[in-house]
Amino acid sequence: GQNIDQPTEMTATEGAIVQINCTYQTSGFNGLFWYQQHAGEAPTFLSYNVLDGLEEKGRFSSFLSRSKGYSYLLLKELQMKDSASYLCAVRVDSNYQLIWGAGTKLIIKP
Amino acid sequence: KAGVTQTPRYLIKTRGQQVTLSCSPISGHRSVSWYQQTPGQGLQFLFEYFSETQRNKGNFPGRFSGRQFSNSRSEMNVSTLELGDSALYLCASSLYGPTSEQETQYFGPGTRLLVL
Numbered sequence: 009g010q011n012i013d014q015p016t017e018m019t020a021t022e023g024a025i026v027q028i029n030c031t032y033q034t035s036g037f038n039g040l041f042w043y044q045q046h047a048g049e050a051p052t053f054l055s056y057n058v059l060d061g062l063e064e065k066g067r068f069s070s071f072l073s074r075s076k077g078y079s080y081l082l083l084k085e086l087q088m089k090d091s092a093s094y095l096c097a098v099r100v101d102s103n104y105q106l107i108w109g110a111g112t113k114l115i116i117k118p
Numbered sequence: 119k120a121g122v123t124q125t126p127r128y129l130i131k132t133r134g135q136q137v138t139l140s141c142s143p144i145s146g147h148r149s150v151s152w153y154q155q156t157p158g159q160g161l162q163f164l165f166e167y168f169s170e171t172q173r174n175k176g177n178f179p180g181r182f183s184g185r186q187f188s189n190s191r192s193e194m195n196v197s198t199l200e201l202g203d204s205a206l207y208l209c210a211s212s213l214y215g216p217t218s219e220q221e222t223q224y225f226g227p228g229t230r231l232l233v234l
Binding site: 012039041043049050051052053056095097099105106107108109110111 | 163208223224228
């Protein structure tokens with residue numbers, strides 16, 4: 009079967025750094041996405057990894073290791089507005105279907 | 119460029135009724151996917167349409183159906199509503215292509231359905 013695991017909830021302090029992990033066990037792999045979802049709003053695209061390594065976008069970075077079935081999202085210089093759920097999704101086959109993790113709720117404290 | 123739009127934004131129905139939700143993708147996007155999201159759950163994939171054809175389908179009962187029109191707009195229908203169908207229904211569009219940007223899905227604001 010297809011399985012994506014993320015921690016349910018994490019807490020961090022404003023100004024600090026936090027790493028949100030995502031592990032996947034899927035029948036195939038054709039890319040991994042991270043999305044941010046604020047409460048009551050639609051998910052918005054953060055990053056995409058298809059090759060091993062680190063992709064950096066401002067305060068956010070995403071890492072992928074295909075051999076380990078592992079990715080993480082790194083958020084630096086945390087701001088209160090980063091309080092949200094972070095969703096990991098894997099595209100598993102050539103039909104472009106996405107399998108989604110349940111999301112990690114990130115709480116930022118002053 | 120206008121984003122993905124969904125109508126209606128909120129809906130209250132009673133058990134046994136049916137409902138139709140609408141989604142207009144970003145201009146030029148040909149793929150539309152539908153998801154169900156309930157509190158504490160990940161996005162549950164319903165189906166995906168591309169060029170008016172259902173390309174993928176998730177593990178939902180036949181009460182959930184959809185279609186896509188020639189202008190890429192899509193509708194989702196749920197018949198014989200059950201209490202458990204109360205959820206946020208999200209629609210997402212993408213270009214469909216080999217590059218990361220084209221594969222990225224852009225979500226609409228969702229339709230929040232409450233079944234009483």
